[in-house]
Amino acid sequence: MKVGFLGGGQLARMMALAGYPLGLRFRCLDPNPESPAADLMEHIQAPLNDPDALRQFSQGLDCITIESENVPVATLENLLLHGSKINPGIKALATSQDRLYEKSTFQNLGIPTAPFTNIASREELDKEVRSRGGAFILKTRREGYDGKGQFRIKSPADIDAAWAALGGRDLILEEWLSFDAECSLISVRDSQGNTRFYPLVHNVHQDGILFTSEPWSTFSNTSLQSKAEAHAKKIMQELDYVGVLTIEFFVMKGDLVANEMAPRVHNSGHWTIEGAVTSQFENHLRAILGLPLGSTELREPFKMINVIGHMPRASDLLNIEGLCLHDYRKKAAPKRKLGHITLLRPSQEKFEAITRQLK
Ligand code: ATP
Numbered sequence: 001m002k003v004g005f006l007g008g009g010q011l012a013r014m015m016a017l018a019g020y021p022l023g024l025r026f027r028c029l030d031p032n033p034e035s036p037a038a039d040l041m042e043h044i045q046a047p048l049n050d051p052d053a054l055r056q057f058s059q060g061l062d063c064i065t066i067e068s069e070n071v072p073v074a075t076l077e078n079l080l081l082h083g084s085k086i087n088p089g090i091k092a093l094a095t096s097q098d099r100l101y102e103k104s105t106f107q108n109l110g111i112p113t114a115p116f117t118n119i120a121s122r123e124e125l126d127k128e129v130r131s132r133g134g135a136f137i138l139k140t141r142r143e144g145y146d147g148k149g150q151f152r153i154k155s156p157a158d159i160d161a162a163w164a165a166l167g168g169r170d171l172i173l174e175e176w177l178s179f180d181a182e183c184s185l186i187s188v189r190d191s192q193g194n195t196r197f198y199p200l201v202h203n204v205h206q207d208g209i210l211f212t213s214e215p216w217s218t219f220s221n222t223s224l225q226s227k228a229e230a231h232a233k234k235i236m237q238e239l240d241y242v243g244v245l246t247i248e249f250f251v252m253k254g255d256l257v258a259n260e261m262a263p264r265v266h267n268s269g270h271w272t273i274e275g276a277v278t279s280q281f282e283n284h285l286r287a288i289l290g291l292p293l294g295s296t297e298l299r300e301p302f303k304m305i306n307v308i309g310h311m312p313r314a315s316d317l318l319n320i321e322g323l324c325l326h327d328y329r330k331k332a333a334p335k336r337k338l339g340h341i342t343l344l345r346p347s348q349e350k351f352e353a354i355t356r357q358l359k
């Protein structure tokens, strides 16, 4: 069977690495000649909205999937017209692409979110911030990632700077939540509605970018697993979801507040390659191709650490016992995710040795 990826980044790369042992084959569409997936599969180098490239891309594929929620909806519509099978579908993509639709979906399903409001003008921003009081975060409705397209508003004095940074785009204003921690749930659902859930992970961000993930149970003895799974089930049912879905939560006073979802495999699930019986990448492929889902059980305690901005020499890392290195072969740039490390059976000492290398 052959799968097509819209986008050829590290997620497509890791899906392919998970799918080759199953005998699967892959093709990706990405305008970047040096995209991380390009040297592992057939690569069509073109923009995702190029009709000729889409026709060529869709030939002979059993299923098409995305590796970014920013794929234009028109691209999926075009592919559906050519008879392609696409998982997850347009509804999931369109909902998670726009923070306003996404948060409204959570709200309609009774899943708690930070109080939010659509902002269509400078006047509305002024009015909301002044009348509600407190601190906020202003976000672009579309295309934000790794904390990009966000501005923190601590008081009305910050409105000018926030508008200068983001004004003119479609915006959403959220109340700033003083949460206790962040966590995420990776779920997978097949076309018959069978679901599996990975253990909840505790996430730590630095400058809005994910830095580490570890089992929630290592961090806290408050069990939130069943609550998180109940929220995920409702969302996946609502979206007729097929594939891996990630939901990011804030933890406040022992309860979950949904922040956002990603209709794809996710950075906070990279640990599953070595730490779970079946990785998120393999389970996504199984789900979208109609194969039985694999066990999501934890195999080993772990800590996942992102490599951001600068890739240390492999020889300086690989002497650490239990360290699994993933280098995406990307050009180094400040704040860019270049790879990740999964540390099995982690200790504070090993973690500190790694962070010294990352500095
Ligand atoms: P990514 O795609 O990397 O997950 P993003 O850029 O899409 O991130 P969010 O996940 O919404 O954006 O926000 C990034 C981080 O900013 C969150 O993980 C959290 O640490 C902080 N943050 C976002 N919204 C709020 C909020 N309402 N209150 C407090 N902190 C927030």
Ligand code: MG
Pocket (backbone or CB within 6 Å): 248, 259, 260
């Ligand atoms: Mg996020």
